[in-house]
Amino acid sequence: DQQVKQNSPSLSVQEGRISILNCDYTNSMFDYFLWYKKYPAEGPTFLISISSIKDKNEDGRFTVFLNKSAKHLSLHIVPSQPGDSAVYFCAASDTGTASKLTFGTGTRLQVTL
Amino acid sequence: KAGVTQTPRYLIKTRGQQVTLSCSPISGHRSVSWYQQTPGQGLQFLFEYFSETQRNKGNFPGRFSGRQFSNSRSEMNVSTLELGDSALYLCASSLTPDGGTQYFGPGTRLLVL
16 A cells, blocks of 8 residues: 555646645654655655654755645745756655655656746 | 765566675765665665664565675665566665665666566
C-alpha cells in the first residue's frame, strides 16, 4: 500500500509564477516530512523539511505546509525558475528524523519561459 | 568535501547471480541508508546502518543484505537475483541516524537479464 501519495505525476508552471506540489499520506505515525528534488542521473537532493509539531516552514523560495488533520502537505516554490525543473519527491518518517524514509512516487515539475 | 560515492554506477547481471554494491559516505558521516528505486514502486527503504550495526530494515526479502565497515563505508548484497531486482539502488549518508540531512549518492543502476 502506498503510504505517501503524490497524485499529480506532472506539473507545468510559467517562470515567475508559484508552483504548488501536493502530497498526501495515510500513516498517522509519520511525524517528520521532507521534500527532495531529483535531476536525471543524480540522487535526490534535500530541499526542506517539517516536523509534525509545526504547520509551516520556510527556506528562501521554498515553503512547506503541513495539515495534519487532512494528512496533507504541500511545497510552494515562489517564484518558480527554469532551474527548478526536476522531479520532486515528498518523503515521510515515523522516527522524528530523516531516517527510514517512505517516499511518494514523485511529481515532475516543468518551469516554462 | 566529496559527496556520497557509489560503485559501480552501472551493472548487468543474469538471473540467479549475486551482486555487491558499494557506498562511501561523506567524510565524517557515520549513518548510511540504502534505497531501491523502480518505476512501479518508487523509492523504497532497504536498510540503515550506524556504527556497523543495522538499525532499521525495510520490507525486503532476506536475499537483500548489507553491512557497514568501521570506516563507515557500506556494502549491500543481493543474492539469487530476480528480474524484478532491476532498479536504481541509492545510498544516502548522514552524520548520525537521528539528526542531519540525508545526502544521496548518484546510485547504481542494476539490470538483471
